[in-house]
Amino acid sequence: MSLARGILCLFLLLSFYCSEAQTATASTKQKEYTVGDWIPIDLFVSSATNNKVVFPNLNDSISPSIEIANYTSIDTIKKSGQYEYHQLINLIVFDTGQIMLPQFQFLVNNSGQQDTIISEAILIHVAGMKIDTTKDIKPIKEPLKIPYTFQEILPYLLGAIILLLLGVLIFWYLSNHRKKQTPIDEKYLLPPHVWAIKELDKLMEEKLWQRGEVKSYYSKLTDIARTYIELRYKIPTMEKTTDELMDSLHRGIIKQVFKKDLNDLLVTSDFVKFAKAQPDFIENEEAVKVVKDFIDKTKQIEEEPTTTKEKK
Amino acid sequence: MESFDIKALNEKIQQDSAFLEVLNLEIGKSIVGQKYMIERLMIALLSQGHILLEGVPGLAKTLAIKSLSDAIDTKFSRIQFTPDLLPADILGTMIFNQAKGNFEVKKGPIFSNFLLADEINRAPAKVQSALLQAMQERNVTLGDTTYKLEEPFLVMATQNPIEQEGTYNLPEAQVDRFMLKVKISYPEFEEERQIMRQNVAGLNPSVRPIISAQTILQARDTVRQVYMDEKIEKYILDIIFSTRDPEKYKIDTLKHLISYGGSPRASISLAMASKSYAFIKRRGYVIPEDVRAVAHDVLRHRIGITYEAEAENITQEEIIHTILNRVEVP
Numbered sequence: 001m002s003l004a005r006g007i008l009c010l011f012l013l014l015s016f017y018c019s020e021a022q023t024a025t026a027s028t029k030q031k032e033y034t035v036g037d038w039i040p041i042d043l044f045v046s047s048a049t050n051n052k053v054v055f056p057n058l059n060d061s062i063s064p065s066i067e068i069a070n071y072t073s074i075d076t077i078k079k080s081g082q083y084e085y086h087q088l089i090n091l092i093v094f095d096t097g098q099i100m101l102p103q104f105q106f107l108v109n110n111s112g113q114q115d116t117i118i119s120e121a122i123l124i125h126v127a128g129m130k131i132d133t134t135k136d137i138k139p140i141k142e143p144l145k146i147p148y149t150f151q152e153i154l155p156y157l158l159g160a161i162i163l164l165l166l167g168v169l170i171f172w173y174l175s176n177h178r179k180k181q182t183p184i185d186e187k188y189l190l191p192p193h194v195w196a197i198k199e200l201d202k203l204m205e206e207k208l209w210q211r212g213e214v215k216s217y218y219s220k221l222t223d224i225a226r227t228y229i230e231l232r233y234k235i236p237t238m239e240k241t242t243d244e245l246m247d248s249l250h251r252g253i254i255k256q257v258f259k260k261d262l263n264d265l266l267v268t269s270d271f272v273k274f275a276k277a278q279p280d281f282i283e284n285e286e287a288v289k290v291v292k293d294f295i296d297k298t299k300q301i302e303e304e305p306t307t308t309k310e311k312k
Numbered sequence: 313m314e315s316f317d318i319k320a321l322n323e324k325i326q327q328d329s330a331f332l333e334v335l336n337l338e339i340g341k342s343i344v345g346q347k348y349m350i351e352r353l354m355i356a357l358l359s360q361g362h363i364l365l366e367g368v369p370g371l372a373k374t375l376a377i378k379s380l381s382d383a384i385d386t387k388f389s390r391i392q393f394t395p396d397l398l399p400a401d402i403l404g405t406m407i408f409n410q411a412k413g414n415f416e417v418k419k420g421p422i423f424s425n426f427l428l429a430d431e432i433n434r435a436p437a438k439v440q441s442a443l444l445q446a447m448q449e450r451n452v453t454l455g456d457t458t459y460k461l462e463e464p465f466l467v468m469a470t471q472n473p474i475e476q477e478g479t480y481n482l483p484e485a486q487v488d489r490f491m492l493k494v495k496i497s498y499p500e501f502e503e504e505r506q507i508m509r510q511n512v513a514g515l516n517p518s519v520r521p522i523i524s525a526q527t528i529l530q531a532r533d534t535v536r537q538v539y540m541d542e543k544i545e546k547y548i549l550d551i552i553f554s555t556r557d558p559e560k561y562k563i564d565t566l567k568h569l570i571s572y573g574g575s576p577r578a579s580i581s582l583a584m585a586s587k588s589y590a591f592i593k594r595r596g597y598v599i600p601e602d603v604r605a606v607a608h609d610v611l612r613h614r615i616g617i618t619y620e621a622e623a624e625n626i627t628q629e630e631i632i633h634t635i636l637n638r639v640e641v642p
Contacts, residue, residue, distance in 0.1 A: 219543075275595075
């Protein structure tokens with residue numbers, strides 16, 4: 001009877017022990033490390049399923065010479081009615097010799113009851129760098145170049161694309177705008193007499209008076225003459241009447257003998273334009289000659305060769 | 313050179329305008345100088361228009377129209393406009409005849425061929441309106457009867473540009489009814505010497521009627537026949553439209569200076585005045601010079617200037633000058 005009671009008590013104790021058993025360990029794979037190495041620590045807690053386990057709050061470092069490089073999230077595995085919690089911490093030790101990695105504290109909430117489990121401290125040996133003193137001192141190594149990730153490049157890439165698009169848009173706008181601009185009139189590019197003679201030749205080719213369009217012929221002819229005077233003497237002519245135009249070609253500007261035939265032509269043109277006059281074909285043919293003659297007598301002579309000779 | 317109907321028209325004009333020389337000689341007996349004013353009077357008379365003269369007193373405005381009236385053998389009236397003048401004083405009224413027991417028409421001074429409305433801006437608006445309405449319609453209604461005014465009918469109104477106190481400026485709509493607004497200037501030195509000598513010597517040569525009203529009416533018909541090419545028509549319209557929309561004619565500088573431009577009446581007046589000017593110059597067709605010669609007188613009272621223009625001391629004269637120098641001549 002007493003044996004049975006003893007066995008029962010042992011069974012109860014064991015079952016109680018087993019149901020409430022919670023362990024915490026911190027372990028390393030090896031005990032020897034070089035200074036600066038990552039030292040992986042496996043934090044492990046085994047606890048009953050209905051308990052809540054709180055792992056230690058990890059900061060940047062554990063002590064002045066031990067830093068935390070990184071750590072994983074807590075991994076939970078259900079095993080034989082127990083929960084097993086794992087967390088891997090990579091430590092870096094910046095000291096050499098025998099280093100005691102500290103204990104880690106875990107909080108376990110067991111149905112409102114708060115328990116603290118502490119892992120055992122780990123002793124490791126951290127060796128310093130082996131220096132070959134037989135060799136020369138080498139310069140400090142440059143920082144390592146880490147390749148850029150796509151995430152890092154993306155903003156710059158987007159910026160470049162936007163800039164490129166803006167550039168294309170500006171180029172398109174400018175080239176389009178340039179196309180729309182009216183081209184410079186030939187009369188401003190050529191010497192006045194060259195332009196005028198060219199226009200007179202065109203007028204003759206049109207054969208206007210021969211087709212009965214006498215008014216149009218004289219209008220165009222006087223327009224050429226007026227434009228030539230405007231370009232040659234820088235006098236506004238298109239807004240002047242015949243008399244005003246002749247007055248503006250005073251002695252200081254032009255030899256008065258050159259004016260007579262032009263004046264007669266302009267008066268005749270006024271008759272044609274405003275009084276339905278119909279000059280005969282001789283007058284029509286002569287009209288172009290009068291303008292050509294006026295241009296020939298008054299054209300601006302190129303001064304460049306003369307100036308060069310004079311200088312020499 | 314040949315020209316068909318124009319040649320015939322030119323000959324007709326030479327004949328019909330022959331009276332102008334005689335008329336000028338006759339008027340010249342009493343008026344020294346002021347050729348510009350007399351020429352404008354003739355333009356208004358031939359174009360069936362009216363004329364507003366602006367000038368200081370003593371420039372022979374009254375004498376000019378009196379002489380013209382005397383030389384043409386027509387009736388002449390003069391009304392001195394005063395603030396207490398009434399429309400009936402111009403138009404006439406119905407007067408009760410006690411002996412006959414009925415109303416009789418008493419015609420006013422407007423019933424004449426030449427009417428001088430002296431200092432028109434001294435009378436209030438109702439009197440001005442009465443005159444201007446009669447000018448436009450060329451008839452007057454008294455009682456139940458409408459009386460047609462006898463042709464030729466020419467109103468010459470005067471304004472004194474110096475005195476502004478106690479005056480009623482003519483509203484824009486009314487001043488537009490005057491075909492021409494002419495600014496009279498002082499005579500030349502030699503002209504004034506002659507005027508002085510004539511008056512000191514007591515010489516008051518009388519002007520005799522040398523032409524009939526019929527001659528003027530016939531001349532008016534001929535003026536209407538003066539040929540105006542479509543290029544000239546376009547030129548006139550360009551000038552008028554540039555007063556309304558200077559930007560369109562690349563005269564941007566005038567945009568802020570003009571508050572309103574010339575009305576269609578301005579286009580009509582400019583065309584008619586140009587024809588009359590061509591007639592006076594004995595031509596059967598209008599040239600751009602004719603248009604430019606009368607443009608100032610036709611337009612100066614038809615262009616409204618803005619406050620900016622007033623502030624910058626820019627006048628209608630300068631605006632018209634700019635327009636004429638910027639609008640292309642055909």
